[in-house]
Structures are given as structure tokens and as C-alpha cells.
Amino acid sequence: MLTASNIQFRIRNRTILDTTSLELAAGQIIAILGPNGAGKSSLFNLLSGESSCTCGEVSYNGRSIAKYKARDLAELRAVMPQHSSVNFPFTVREVVELGLISIQPKSPEKTVDEVMALAQIKHLQGQEYYQLSGGEKQRVQLARVLAQVWERKPYPRYVLLDEPTSSLDIAQQHAVLEILLQLKSRNIGVLIILHDLNLAAQYADEIILLKSGKISYCGPMKEGMDGCLLEKVFDHPIRIMNCPVTNQLIVHSTNKPKMYSSSRAMQ
């Protein structure tokens, strides 16, 4: 289990993230949703160990993150930040191989081949990374993260992704979420920051709604996908419908009418 217990994050007396607790189990997908500046990436950085909490504790499989050596933590969790820069003229394959640096896979070649095939980037493997399009780079970064966790292990592991679909076309967005579904059956928990509420409605088991550094909702996706609740969080008109063909939830938003105000959303 990845656990955050009463964590808080403050910078220069400003509370960026108020007291927050959550649990991510292996085999589960949790999506973090919320408006710009809500604190999603700040929470993500605390969970990944990139930043340290002002109060509270993050733990992986019952042990505080502070007690792990970097190499041991790399065996347990892989992280795809919002922006990743590669400062050397690496090829695509070399960037994917970076995912293996802190672990010792039994079959590194096979692992890299498999994750590149999954991310649909095998045809790009000899190309220089910096020449790729934004969406191609994002798929390479996903493959790097997958390489880190792809070999099966007998203990629970976690993958954390901050907006991994932001540069992808609609087909690639679904392809990425389908890959994350596969991780569930490998005893891996997935935590993902998304701006697309429909993707969250289709793929997440649970959602966390963040607003102004506070959790407005944390629980099963179906209960959280509530029009009134989402309107309050995003301060924007949102309706939830059932698709008559697939029976899946559809999140519908329109432009904000002139008379609309946050007080309406609060009703």
C-alpha cells in the first residue's frame, strides 16, 4: 500500500496542500483531478518523494519513504513527472533504457522491446529523442517508466504519472490508459493526474478531487462523478450523463453563462 498520513505542504507560510490522507492499493487506479493550481503536482511530488512533507508521512508498503535508499525506492515505484528533459543526444531506445538504471532486470533487452511495443514507439527506437514530436516524447517517457516496473515481482509496486496524456491524440490517450489497466493485473497501483474527466470516468477506480490545496472528495469514481460536486470544484457548469450505448458515464461541460457564478455552484 502507498499511504499518505496527514501530510501537509507549506512554502513560506503559504499552505499549498492542507492536511491530506490517502491510500493507493496495488491493482488499483486512482486519478487526481482538480483545477489549475489546486495542488495536484505538489501532492504528486510528496507521494513520489521529490519533495518532503512539512508535516505527516508518506509510506510505501508500510515503511516510511524517508527510510528507503533511492535504489530500493526505485524497485518499488516509478515516476513520470509532468515535464521530463533529456540533456544528452540519446536515442529513443537509450531513453527507455534509463528506466533500468536503478534496477537489475533479468532480461533487459526483452523488457525494453516489450515496453516499446506497448507504447507504440518501436519504429522510433534509433531516432534521436530531441527530434521527436511532443506526443512521441510523452510515449517514450511512458515506456521508460514501464521499463522500471515491467518484470513481475512478488511484492506490490506503484506507478505515479503526472498528466501522461496531455500531448496525446484521442487514440493514444486511450492506448495509454489501456496499458495502465494492464499494470493492475501485475500487482501495481497507479496514481495518475488527469485533466480529462471523461478519461478518469472510464478508467479510474477511485478519484481524488482537489481544490485550493484541500481534498473535496476521495473515494469511488462513481460517487465522485457528481455534477454538483464537480461544478463546485471546477467552478464551471458540468453535467454527468450515462452513455446509452456503452452505459459509461459522460462528463459534459458547456461554456460558462454570463450569469453563472461560483455562488450558483455552491448551491
Ligand SMILES: Nc1ncnc2c1ncn2[C@@H]1O[C@H](COP(=O)(O)OP(=O)(O)OP(=O)(O)O)[C@@H](O)[C@H]1O
Ligand atoms: N516551489 C513552489 N514555490 C512557491 N509556490 C509553489 C511551489 N510549488 C507550487 N507552488 C504553488 O502551489 C500551487 C499549486 O501548484 P501545483 O503545481 O501543485 O498545482 P496543480 O494542481 O498541479 O496545477 P496545474 O493543473 O496547473 O498543473 C500553485 O499556486 C503554485 O504556484
